[in-house]
Amino acid sequence: MVIGVTAAVFESAVIIGIFTGTIYAMMALGIVASFRINRVVNLGIPGLAVFGATVYFEMSNVWGAPVLVALLGGVAVGALFGAILGLCNLKMTAWPRGFVMIFTLTASLFLFGWSDKILPPIQVSPASPFGDSGGFKVALTYVSNHQIGTFITCILVTLLMGFVVSKTRIGIYVRAIYDDGDSAATLGIPLGYFVVGVWAVAGALAALAGILVSPRVTLDPYLILFVTIWALAGSILGGLESFGIAFVGSILVGLSQGILGGGIIHLGPGLENLGAIAVVAIAVFYAGVKRRDLAHIQT
Amino acid sequence: MALRRRWSYVALFSTLAMLGAACSGGSSKEASKKADNTQAASPAPNASSSTPSADPSAATPTTAAAAPGSPAATPSSPSTPAAGSSTPANKSAASNTPAGKQAASNTPAPGAKPGTAAAPTPHAPGPAGAVPSATPGKANYASDVGVSADTIRIGTINMTSATRSLGPALAGVQEQNLDAAVKYINRSGGVSGRKLQLVTCDDGGDIARGRACYEKLKDNVFALVPSLTWLTDVIHDRLPKDKVPWLSWGWFKSEYEDPWMFPCHANGMREASQVADWTAKVLKPATVGIMYLNVSEDIAAKDVATKQLKAAGIKVVETVAQEWDSPDESQHVLAMRTANPDFILSFSWPAPVAKFMHDASTQHWQPKLGFAANHLTGDPGYGPIFGEYIKDKTYTITSWGVPTDPSDTDNAEGGNTAEQQLLRDELIRTNGREYQGFKWRYAGYHHITQSGWVCTRILAKAAEQMGADLTRDGQKKVLESKAWDSGIGSTLYWNAADHNANQNYSYNREFIYKWISAKDGGWDLKRILPDPVFDCKSGNIPAAAKTICNS
Known part of the structure; x- marks a missing residue:
């Protein structure tokens, strides 16, 4: 299948794939964070991402606020709405998890609608917090400062979250609630504060993801929804529990798309995502079989 | 036990009988066909309301479609x-x-x-x-x-x-x-x-x-x-x-x-046919790459253009299927860059095309003769979405004339008309x-x-x-x-x-415009002659018009 691929083309495809995967990884972190506390797949993440990015766009592009202020504003709004979702989760403790998941999806749709109301009726692309120009050439492709900045941010956040969960007292409490919420409560761990707090962090991560993803994919709710679907696929590899494996899974999805879409292997129209779908299928199978083992991997 | 088994047989045969009746389907199909024929043979349902004053409500403007209780x-x-x-x-x-x-x-x-x-x-x-x-x-x-x-x-x-x-x-x-x-x-x-x-x-x-x-x-x-x-x-x-x-x-x-x-x-196929013909006759590239949205209308457009280009001896060296939800087009830029066509035709949607343009821009790459994209890329409001990159290298095809700057004298008969x-x-x-x-x-x-x-x-x-x-x-x-x-x-x-x-062809002609820099530094379109024309004999083409006839 590989037809006369030069090393430069392959290198370029790999680089493109890694940066595409970074987009998914950013979105995956929020999904893992909220799942890590009360086992609910948070489908509110794309809504929080879009709304956080919308606030960032309004503040930076319309009000003229400095990029850093707009960034903080977007992330803060994401955290606020994440906390509200967490509070709703507390009220729904007795509900089946599937119903709560659907509730989070409705929250996304609500935030999509609200963002639509705010945004102009054309596709917009917010300014990058890392600047819209600058970068360097690698092989046949050009890597922008935005891509590098997003990649580094993603790695730092992954390491930070992994550290907090595995090495700190907060992490121990979070793991205790995740393993058995009722027992954790009897030990005096304030369940409510932790659920709301972790969902607020998930909201902040989603907003940060939206702000970093939208300069590249444009600030369109449906596009970001699809990014989230690929992110979900990547995070499943770690059973939705591990930040590190979610990062690796997302990069794998991006790599497969980069290599198959970069003209190295021609599979025909519509089949370009086949590699990504294969990664998802393997991830679901692997996570299903090894879930117990993965649950104890705290990266 | 025996009674239960007997009832089981009855249930089994009843089920089989019902399945048989359902699968044969002859009677119901026949019935619907008859109903259709009857309907076709009888006057149209609306014929009665077409008689003068048959239904006062039909002639009342406000009743029209506004049936109450139907939020849909x-x-x-x-x-x-x-x-x-x-x-x-x-x-x-x-x-x-x-x-x-x-x-x-x-x-x-x-x-x-x-x-x-x-x-x-x-x-x-x-x-x-x-x-x-x-x-x-x-x-x-x-x-x-x-x-x-x-x-x-x-x-x-x-x-x-x-x-x-x-x-x-x-x-x-x-x-x-x-x-x-x-x-x-x-x-x-x-x-x-x-x-x-x-x-x-x-x-x-x-x-x-x-x-x-x-x-x-x-x-x-x-x-x-x-x-x-x-x-x-x-x-x-x-x-x-x-x-x-x-x-x-x-x-x-x-x-x-x-x-x-x-x-x-x-529609897309017609645009594709025209723009491929125009490209072959006016720009004369040796090789072409095609990107298209992975939906039936645009796949058909790609096929029509490919056939036409091949007939003109132009090689299609790469085809790239885009998805409207694509988060990144860098890989497609790489695919095109590797194939290195002289010209790229696009039958796609603005979002992935804009991403392609942005990614091609950041990679500092462009096909030698530029791009031709369908009308969606030529909507004047979209200029900023595609960025500076599209200027002077992107042609678009559209069904009607588009008003341009008065200095664009070529456009007088197509875009700056009285109408x-x-x-x-x-x-x-x-x-x-x-x-x-x-x-x-x-x-x-x-x-x-x-x-x-x-x-x-x-x-x-x-x-x-x-x-x-x-x-x-x-x-x-x-x-x-x-x-x-x-x-x-x-x-x-x-x-x-x-x-x-x-x-x-229900259209006799179309128009080619090119993205250029406006006087204020923004985006503007410029008419490019000759026009693509489906059939020079078939329409009301002004004698003075410069056209390329697609026979």
């Missing part, structure tokens, strides 16, 4: 002819501009005869039956569905509330364009003494809601005018039965196969100064919204020809009887025997 479809009537405006009192206002004068008096402008019949064409034979004509002196009456002695109701179904799918940006503007056309026609005297009334219905981009809209409108309006709705691809089972003429937006190729649809702009000026004046008159901004550029220059204006004008002209005896059948025959010059560059005709496709 919410028709409204923005263009109810007000008593004050029912007289042609504003004729003087209309004639403030040369275009207004011309349109009001039907005097042809140099090189343009808006809305009037063009010269007959060798490929547009007349209809099978006699073409209806007006009976002088006969009083108007409710001659058919949606027609009364003083009103003709026309309908439109748009995805106005589909917020992220062309809704506010395009469908809402489409309705405003139609509204402007209706108001202009009414102010200029109406249609043989009748005023037009526009009835709108919002389907939100949902086909089921679109069907509900259609059901409400079909018995209340005389005809449908260009609408932004996916419904036009799936309603073909109903139009011939209901005999509703629909001057449609022309997005789907199936519209050209429906005898009751009159597509008002060139274009009239369109702009009427849009501003109807909608106010908001049209000076983004929406105006979209409304005025987008070829689907332009089609709304053009085909409402054509509908009125055709209806006028029938006078008091206005009927849907007659309307169809009149529309098919001759070619209709839009006044903004192209001539339309719908062959009575077959509205379809390549040998009977």
Whole structure:
């Protein structure tokens, strides 16, 4: 299948794939964070991402606020709405998890609608917090400062979250609630504060993801929804529990798309995502079989 | 035990019998066929309401489609002819501009005869039956569905509330364009003494809601005018039965196969055919890359273009299928870069194309001869979305002329026509100064919204020809009887025997524009000659026009 691929083309495809995967990884972190506390797949993440990015766009592009202020504003709004979702989760403790998941999806749709109301009726692309120009050439492709900045941010956040969960007292409490919420409560761990707090962090991560993803994919709710679907696929590899494996899974999805879409292997129209779908299928199978083992991997 | 087993046998045989009956299906199919035949043989369901004053509600403008208790479809009537405006009192206002004068008096402008019949064409034979004509002196009456002695109701179904799918940006503007056309026609005297009334219905981009809209409108309006709705691809089972003429937006190729649809702009396949032919004859690249959206219409466009390019000896070295939700196009830029075509043709959607352009820009790469993209890339409002990269290297094809800077003298006969000026004046008159901004550029220059204006004008002209005896059948025959010059560059005709496709192309020509830098540093379009023309013998091509004939 590989037809006369030069090393430069392959290198370029790999680089493109890694940066595409970074987009998914950013979105995956929020999904893992909220799942890590009360086992609910948070489908509110794309809504929080879009709304956080919308606030960032309004503040930076319309009000003229400095990029850093707009960034903080977007992330803060994401955290606020994440906390509200967490509070709703507390009220729904007795509900089946599937119903709560659907509730989070409705929250996304609500935030999509609200963002639509705010945004102009054309596709917009917010300014990058890392600047819209600058970068360097690698092989046949050009890597922008935005891509590098997003990649580094993603790695730092992954390491930070992994550290907090595995090495700190907060992490121990979070793991205790995740393993058995009722027992954790009897030990005096304030369940409510932790659920709301972790969902607020998930909201902040989603907003940060939206702000970093939208300069590249444009600030369109449906596009970001699809990014989230690929992110979900990547995070499943770690059973939705591990930040590190979610990062690796997302990069794998991006790599497969980069290599198959970069003209190295021609599979025909519509089949370009086949590699990504294969990664998802393997991830679901692997996570299903090894879930117990993965649950104890705290990266 | 034995009893239970016996009942089990009974249950088993009953089930098998029911399955057998269900699977044979003969009787039910036969029944539906008979029902269809009966329906076809009997008068059309709306025939009874077409008799004069048969149903007072049918002639009441406000009843139209606004059935209560149906939130799915919410028709409204923005263009109810007000008593004050029912007289042609504003004729003087209309004639403030040369275009207004011309349109009001039907005097042809140099090189343009808006809305009037063009010269007959060798490929547009007349209809099978006699073409209806007006009976002088006969009083108007409710001659058919949606027609009364003083009103003709026309309908439109748009995805106005589909917020992220062309809704506010395009469908809402489409309705405003139609509204402007209706108001202009009414102010200029109406249609043989009748005023037009526009009835709108919002389907939100949902086909089921679109069907509900259609059901409400079909018995209340005389005809449908260009609408932004996916419904036009799936309603073909109903139009011939209901005999509703629909001057449609022309997005789907199936519209050209429906005898009751009159597509008002060139669809993707036609654009692809024209732009491939133009590329081969004008730019003459040795190799071409094609990117297309992975949907049936654009796959068909890619196939048509590939065939045409191959016939011209041009090699298609790479094809890239884009997804509308693609988060990144870098990999496709890499694929094109590796294949290194002289020129790239795009039959895709603005979002992935914009991403491709941005990624190609960051990779500092471009094909030697640039790009040619479908009309979506040429919408004037979209310039900033594609960025500086598109300037001086991107051609677009569109169905109608687009007004450009006055210094673009090549565009006088296509874009800066009297009818274009009239369109702009009427849009501003109807909608106010908001049209000076983004929406105006979209409304005025987008070829689907332009089609709304053009085909409402054509509908009125055709209806006028029938006078008091206005009927849907007659309307169809009149529309098919001759070619209709839009006044903004192209001539339309719908062959009575077959509205379809390549040998009977309903458009005689299209236009090529190129993105350039505007005087203020923004984005502007420049007309590029020669024009692509489907068949030089088949339309009302001005003798002076520079054209490339696609035979």
